[in-house]
Amino acid sequence: YELERKAIWMRSWLNVGHVCELPEPGNFIRRELEFAKASVLIVRGKDGEIRAFHNTCTHRGTQLTDEACGKKNTFSCPYHMWTFGTDGALISAPDFERFYVEKKDCALKQVHCEVVGGYIFVNFAQQPKQTCREFFGPIADEMEKLPAARATHFTECTYEIAANWKTNFDNFQENYHLRF
Numbered sequence: 001y002e003l004e005r006k007a008i009w010m011r012s013w014l015n016v017g018h019v020c021e022l023p024e025p026g027n028f029i030r031r032e033l034e035f036a037k038a039s040v041l042i043v044r045g046k047d048g049e050i051r052a053f054h055n056t057c058t059h060r061g062t063q064l065t066d067e068a069c070g071k072k073n074t075f076s077c078p079y080h081m082w083t084f085g086t087d088g089a090l091i092s093a094p095d096f097e098r099f100y101v102e103k104k105d106c107a108l109k110q111v112h113c114e115v116v117g118g119y120i121f122v123n124f125a126q127q128p129k130q131t132c133r134e135f136f137g138p139i140a141d142e143m144e145k146l147p148a149a150r151a152t153h154f155t156e157c158t159y160e161i162a163a164n165w166k167t168n169f170d171n172f173q174e175n176y177h178l179r180f
Helices: 002-009 134-135 139-143 163-169
Strands: 014-018 027-033 038-042 050-054 069-071 075-078 083-084 090-094 110-116 119-123
Touching: 014 027, 014 038, 038 110, 038 119, 050 119, 110 134, 110 139, 134 139
Parallel strands: none
Antiparallel strands: 014 119, 027 038, 027 069, 038 050, 050 110, 075 083, 083 090, 110 119
């Protein structure tokens, strides 16, 4: 599992949501990604861009939110009230002048994030080998044409299956059931 985790899951583009979950600036969703040992905050910024960050304050590592979703203009650490914008920038921190660092160096740690066909993808690699669009190749353009790219509602079903992920993954290689 550890070899697969490092070689596949930590270096692949993975779907974590859909843009309809973030219709307006300030909307966010939180995803707990067990394989990555990470809590990820996916946010639509004031500029309309969707970004992903580790849900961890850069000061002492406290999670910024335990809410599954919502709308906020800022995210404040409950421990020392370091406050971050929807772009991940540190806005304020008590007694910050005593830290002798630049605010820009204390921004939230970003996770690579791209949107293709309305789906939000993240990649935990330090530097992905290719963009998400390059990963999907010509399929990316086809994804943009599908009704899912313009969906306005999202439903998620989660199943825990006592099986190796490859056994279950094989079942979803066809698109027969997608229209349902």
